[in-house]
Amino acid sequence: MTLQQIPGPELAAPPVDGDQTGRARGHDRMRVRVRGVPWGVWIFGGLAVALVLLGAVGPYLVGDVTTNVMSRRMLSPGSGGHLLGTDGQGRDVLARVVAGARPSMISALLPVAVAGIVGGGLGIGAGLAPRRVHALVMRTLDVLYAFPAVLLAIAIAAALGPGTTTTVISLSVVLVPPLARITEAETIRLTGMDFMAAARASGAGPVAIAGRQVLPNVAPALLVYATSLVGLALVFAGGMSFLGLGVAPPQPEWGQMIAEQRQNMYTAPMTALVPAIVIFLASLVFNQLGDALRDLLDVRREGR
Structure with a gap:
């Protein structure tokens, strides 16, 4: 997946202040939209909310997931009351996946939120600014956009040192240019x-x-594109943790769990496959939610 622009919806102009008829039409249009919410918004929106809630309360549900218990290492799924088994240090895989949702969600959602605010502001400002200011802002962002996103994020993280804060900063810088470009185009x-x-x-x-x-x-266009970027940010954050630039062990994080257990792939593949599958599914949820929101907010459908 690359940082390509999602075509922005053709958005209706707001009514001029004092135009009561325009306001009434706007309210009618919104009511029609709410009645016709695509099923994907409910399903994937609910799953996205569940992931966010899991990140918020997950560590409180499972307790200690960092202590090694070598007497129960490498248990197969279902053994000893461990639904997904245990890893090479005897820690419950399911509990670590649940606890790892918090840093994973923070590393995916916070950069998109920061980049949406910064990129959206720069895009609107550039779109309304005089030609020289517009060119200065957009050409500066093009310099960042020209670098491969993964390599740029890794370079920034390597310069700042490992940690969740580093992941958030590096991904925020990477995501600002595409969000600014789509906002500038709409403006x-x-x-x-x-x-x-x-x-x-x-x-x-x-x-x-x-x-x-x-x-x-x-x-609406900014929201749709930003939602689709959450899945990409989740993959990027997992990759950076896999390289040792994210959360440091023994604290769990989905990408870090894959790196930590990759040596057990042949003897206990579930220890590394489970967090990899979770990253894939969580990324799929946000990508599908972005597509569903695009269908919901695309007002061109009203004229058909």
Whole structure:
């Protein structure tokens, strides 16, 4: 998966202040949307919420998952009350997967949130700025965008040292350019519309236009793209932990668990396969949620 732009939905212009008819139409459109929520939003949205909640409460559900118990090492799934068996240090695999959800979710969600705020602000600012400022901002971001995302994240993490904070910083830097580009493209598309001309004619300043006219219209495209990037960030974070640039053992993290147990792949494959499968499934959930949100927020469907 690469950092390619997802086509942004054609967003409807907001009604001009005082246009009660426009507001009524907007409310009617929203009610129709809510009634027609795609099934994927409910299913994958519920799974995404479950993953977030697992990250929030997971460590409290399983207790200590770092102590080695060599007397029960490498138990097969189902043995001794361990549903997924134990790893090479005698620790319950399922308990470590549950506890590892917190750093994994933090490493995936927080960079996307930070990059969405920073990239969205830069994209809107560049789209509304004079041509020279626009070129300066976007060409600077293109320098970062030109680097392979994985290599750039690894380089930043290697310079800062391992840890969850390092993972968040490095992935945030990597994700800012694509989010800024899609926001800038949507902003430029909006600048030629009638409601933007009406806002400028009414004397609204750049900040008011950005906050009241542009942001509500670019937010759906930004949300869709950012949601799809959570899965990519989860894979990147797992890869960085696998290389020793994320959470340090014995604290569990899905990518770090794969690295720690890779030497047991032939004797006890479940110890490494389980966290790998969890990363794949969690990434799939957020990718599918992004697709479902795109179907929900794409207002072109209203004209069909």
